[in-house]
Amino acid sequence: MVWRLKARLSYWVARKLFHWPWCVRQPRLWRWMEGQFARMANLGDTDAQSFYGHILAFRGQGLGAKQEGVRLLRLAGLAGDGKAAYQVGAFSLAGSVNKAPDAAEAVRWWTMAAKASHPLASIKLVELYQQGGPGLMPDPDLARRYQRDAN
Secondary structure, X not given: OHHHHHHHHHHHHHHHHHOOXXXXXXXXXXXXXXXXXXXXXXXXXXXXXXXXXXXXXXXXXXXXXXXXXXXXXXXXXXOOOHHXXXXXXXXXXXXXXXXOOOHHHHXXXXXXXXXXXXXXXXXXXXXXXXXXEOOEOOOHHHHHHHHHHHX
């Protein structure tokens, strides 16, 4: 139980230090901060999974870090984090080295994000249903439905 409290406290300190550019530029301190982010994400904290997932997906060094970031974002999205679900939808539509673009999967993630009140998810769903995409035919009825939700 004490180790969970220590993990939460260390994570809180690391998040505060993250906002100081000097701290982020210090290699030893940055490694410590990343360790705290990773520990909280591995403990199942949805906010930590979303936060560290975004860092790894957009700033991670190498393909493995980016894939780990997307994995953490998936976990956070499944737990109800709208921002993470939106990003996973964007990654699904863009595709990657290992995976072809998949509009149907993007729809699934953006629907989760829209239910979590993400402001852009409904707009992206409208665009995707109007134009169609890889593996998804245009559907004007669903586009109108999400257009109402977006307004």
